[in-house]
Amino acid sequence: MTHSSALSPESRDAAIATMTGTGGETELDVLVVGGGVVGAGTALDAVTRGLNTGLLEQRDLASGTSSRSSKLIHGGLRYLEMLDFGLVREALQERGLLYTRLAPHLVRPVSFLYPLTHKGWERPYVGAGLALYDAMAMLGKYEMGLPRHRHLFRKQVARIAPDFKADKLTGAIRYYDCQVDDARLVVTIARTAAKHGAHVATRVKVTGFLREGERVVGVRAVDLESGRELEVRARVVVNAAGVWTDEIQEMVGGRGALHVQASKGIHLVVPRDRIRSDAGFITRTETSVLFVIPWGRHWIIGTTDTPWDLDKAHPAASRTDIDYVLAHVNTILREPLDHDDVEGVYAGLRPLLTGESEPTSKISREHTVVTPVPGLVMIAGGKLTTYRVMARDAIDAAGHSLRTTVNITVRDSITDRVPLVGADDFETRSNQRVLLARRSGLHVARIDHLLGRFGGMVDDVLDLIASRRVLGLPLEGAEDYLAAEVVYAVTHEAARHLDDVLTRRTRISIETFDRGVKAAAPAARLMAEVLGWSEERTAEEVDHYLRRVEAERVSQEQRTDREADEARVQAPDIV
Structure with missing residues (x-):
């Protein structure tokens, strides 16, 4: 069965309908909570093992830790000096796998x-x-x-x-x-999961767990875009909420073996x-x-x-x-x-998993998987490079739960043999870069830029440009990017708000001296055409982004963490 990898507004609606049962489907085998690199990787691991899989993220894909790393795929030299040989060897193997396959x-x-x-x-x-x-x-x-x-x-x-x-x-x-655009990696993993049948929905906040006795059988959630309350039933829930792990544990009465x-x-x-x-x-x-x-x-x-x-x-x-x-x-x-x-x-x-009175720079980046109550698997720790190993271990634990409770046998992980979307035709399209430039009317340097962001999916972006030539122009205020990339972020990459595009689908918010201020209105107008925003809604998105930039600038003038935090929270997420 083939599915589209596009994470569009329509696919989000369909995913929510399916996961809540209004789409006519039975309960999920696995529901993943958290849309960072570990959550997306866990959804991909589960769906490629044949499990009916869903993923819920309360904000945007990679909106937390997974878009704010050093953007390195590496073994970790400092862990070698800490004699953490197992972690270094594992990370180096994952580095080679990601880079070559x-x-x-x-x-x-x-x-x-x-x-x-x-x-x-x-x-x-x-x-x-x-x-x-x-x-x-x-x-x-x-x-x-x-x-x-x-x-x-x-x-x-x-x-x-x-x-x-x-x-x-x-x-x-x-x-x-090696290095990678970490947020783009997460979006690509999530799209690969969707291609194989996973149901992915962002802007859905988990507010509690559904229980049958001691067992967790799903979650209560709210669609932050509509305000609608939802229930999603699943045989196993996997929590991959990163720094929010302790908060999720509180939802099951504070029971848990992880402290992050x-x-x-x-x-x-x-x-x-x-x-x-x-x-x-x-x-x-x-x-x-x-x-x-x-x-x-x-x-x-x-x-x-x-x-x-x-x-x-x-x-x-x-x-x-x-x-x-x-x-x-x-x-x-x-x-x-x-x-x-x-x-x-x-x-x-x-x-970081807390150690015995250790400073954070000394705490190991190894991960841990626990099952604090039946039907709930929690994973924490780890690093960007080893997301696939973490995902595999989480679904191994979920598989044990499925075997013992509903007699479902889960196959072994195959994600070491599942290329991410865009990988398959990348080499061919790279060889055709001059031909693609000639056909599209773009400079070869622009084609190289698109290849490095979309790989073999460059055809989708070029098709957008062919259908509307104006999308082949540089984005006003951020000329390193094309207007087509903003539209594509909405139609294929789950972008719902201006912040998603300027901060994560592109890196305009950190790659321009004005932090994306000049690009905000042009990008919002492009998004409005696809999402059907009114002029008032479009202006609201721009205003929120400008207030976010100002709050960050003010926070970066403060001397202490507490003062910086007080300044930054003056511009909360748009609702």
Whole structure:
């Protein structure tokens, strides 16, 4: 049975109708709560094992942690130093799988320089660690797909990265990892799940559980777009709510074996021309690791690692956080950066399983799956790179519950052999890039941009442009993107609000100095045509986005987390 991968307004309505029984279908086998990378991955794992699967997300796909990471698919060098060999090996295997098989259109290599500042012991010590890192990747079940590390001396570093202070170095080691647009990865996983028959609905908030005795048999929810109260029945509910895990546990009377601590990490985005270098950089700080990561025509610089117990929906970066990152990156730059160089700032929360009085930077990123009450599976911890393993483990636990209660035998996971939508024709379309440019009238650089975002699904976007030539024009106020990408976000990628498009379907909110203010009205008008918004509703969406940008700017001038949080929550989510 084939299904469309498009997450359109119509598909959302159909998914809600099916999950609530008004569409005539029986109860779900698995209902996933949470539309981040783990939730989307869990829905994909379940549906490809033959289970009738639904997914509910209270806000937007990837609206939490999964759009605010360092955007790296990596093994995690610092976990190697913590002797967490199992986690590193697992993550490196997943890196190879994503890059070579599952998502070659989204995951791409990125090189880093690991600076050496001490003579004698440091080069063999770091070199041995990176040799082990490469060996773990090569000896895994999947292809490594990346070059091996290489030792560099001071003059070579100066040629590769002229804006880094090479005079203070004894040399460096160049190594490779991968990067991805994390929010785009989540949307693509969710679309792949939908293609295989999963029912996906965003803007649906779970408010409680349905119970039969001790057993959880579904959820109560509210459609935030219409205000309608819903009931969704399922044989097993999987909670993949990340930093909201403790709140979900409260809904079952506080019973649960997981306790998640939120750790805030902030990142700065600066233009690529502010730092001359052909490679990224990684260096230590007193509490974390600082990455300087190439990101198209920009650099991403981060991160911090501090406890956060305030608003989880909108973690705020304070001026203290920003000063911390700038101060540390400036120790390795010839020309220091200041606040005027910062295009964008974003803050995210890592859902870390709490340890015994450990600072958040020391808590392992390994995940845990528990079944606190019959019919409910909870998963927490982990990292972006290992989402597929987490999803597999969650559905293994759900499968055990299904076997013991309703005698359903669940097949083994096959997601290591299920490419994400857009992967299949990516190589072919990449070879045809010049032909596609000629046929569409777009520059080859525009085709490359679309291929890197949509892979083989570039045909869908080009069809939109062919039907309405005006959609082939750059989006006013954010010329790196085409107008067609805004429309496609609504018709195929579950975007419901302006914030969804400017913050997650594109990265306009962090890749422009005005944070997307000029692009807001043009993008809203494009969305209004598809969603049937009135002029009043369109103006409301624009006004909300502008207030959100202003609230973020004010929060980033505050010195403390609490002051920053108070400023940021002045612009809550649009309803």
